[in-house]
Amino acid sequence: MTPFESLGLKHDGRTLWVLDQTQLPDAEVWLDGSAPEDMIALIKRLAVRGAPLIGVAAAASLATCAARGASAAEYAAACAALRAARPTAVNLMWAMDRMKAATDPGAEAQAIFEEDVRLCEGMAQHGAALIQEGEGILTHCNTGGLATAGIGTALGVIRRAHEQGKRIHVFADETRPLLQGGRLTAWELSKLGIPSTLITDSMAALLLRDGKVQRVLVGSDRVAANGDFANKVGTYGLAVQARFHGVPFHPVAPFSTVDLACPTGAAIPIEERDPAEVRGHGRLRWAPEGMAAWNPSFDVTPVELVTSLVLDRGVYSAGQLRSGVLARVCG
Numbered sequence: 001m002t003p004f005e006s007l008g009l010k011h012d013g014r015t016l017w018v019l020d021q022t023q024l025p026d027a028e029v030w031l032d033g034s035a036p037e038d039m040i041a042l043i044k045r046l047a048v049r050g051a052p053l054i055g056v057a058a059a060a061s062l063a064t065c066a067a068r069g070a071s072a073a074e075y076a077a078a079c080a081a082l083r084a085a086r087p088t089a090v091n092l093m094w095a096m097d098r099m100k101a102a103t104d105p106g107a108e109a110q111a112i113f114e115e116d117v118r119l120c121e122g123m124a125q126h127g128a129a130l131i132q133e134g135e136g137i138l139t140h141c142n143t144g145g146l147a148t149a150g151i152g153t154a155l156g157v158i159r160r161a162h163e164q165g166k167r168i169h170v171f172a173d174e175t176r177p178l179l180q181g182g183r184l185t186a187w188e189l190s191k192l193g194i195p196s197t198l199i200t201d202s203m204a205a206l207l208l209r210d211g212k213v214q215r216v217l218v219g220s221d222r223v224a225a226n227g228d229f230a231n232k233v234g235t236y237g238l239a240v241q242a243r244f245h246g247v248p249f250h251p252v253a254p255f256s257t258v259d260l261a262c263p264t265g266a267a268i269p270i271e272e273r274d275p276a277e278v279r280g281h282g283r284l285r286w287a288p289e290g291m292a293a294w295n296p297s298f299d300v301t302p303v304e305l306v307t308s309l310v311l312d313r314g315v316y317s318a319g320q321l322r323s324g325v326l327a328r329v330c331g
């Protein structure tokens, strides 16, 4: 295996290491994700997370297992098990289908990694052109280098606009229940030196009402053929609020997040996670153990609430999306 490295993933040629995102920002702990069964556990508990990254990481783990002498049957079983690790982010299935057909798993995993780096650059280029000097930008969950092999999707767009010298201010939703925004986006924004403010999810509407936000940029885990898309729970509410206040709303995704086999958002499987994540647990439990809790990890935003979708290959309005442009540009 050829060594490669991103913010949250590195391969030294023999072992695949992943940064345990459940321990950020307090500790930077690297774990061995070489064995597919270990990678599956890491993906399920969101130690490894983010739609593009879970595809890249699963591919790298499968390639490592092949390099260590897995039989064809073991490889096929591991590929199927990795593919089923989480149900919503289609990047995982897209990467595993490529690996299943690969004649050289190491080269294919490397190609998937390097392609995602390039896709992030494409999103950043197209998306940063939308951002104007002095804008307040609201984002949800984590969509940066921790969620991809490159600079990110929505957060990569924000980073590129900052690097272009545009004076922007980022408002990051903490993103309950697992706080990907408050822990991970805050960590990335701090490392990048981008002016930002952390808010609770319930504060977003006030910022939109008071004119503090001129644009909303979010990631995606699966985009349906008509432009409906799934993203971290809370995204749909943000889209409604942005539309009410007349603020542009943009999902940002690589083409590997587009699923043309899903005609609309109704067909996107939504992961339901352990209610204990909502109740809190251990020292951070705040709800009674017996309290029922609902924990959909994603929600679906209809294309009607999208201003435009930023892909690695261009920016597409809601009208273009409804007219089937994704079949032409991603087919």
Ligand SMILES: CSC[C@H]1O[C@H](OP(=O)(O)O)[C@H](O)[C@@H]1O
Pocket: 046, 049, 050, 051, 052, 140, 141, 142, 143, 144, 147, 148, 152, 153, 154, 180, 218, 219, 220, 221, 231, 232, 233, 297
């Ligand atoms: C680069 S988009 C990442 C996407 O994945 C996140 O979900 P999770 O933290 O559960 O993996 C969230 O939906 C982000 O928008």
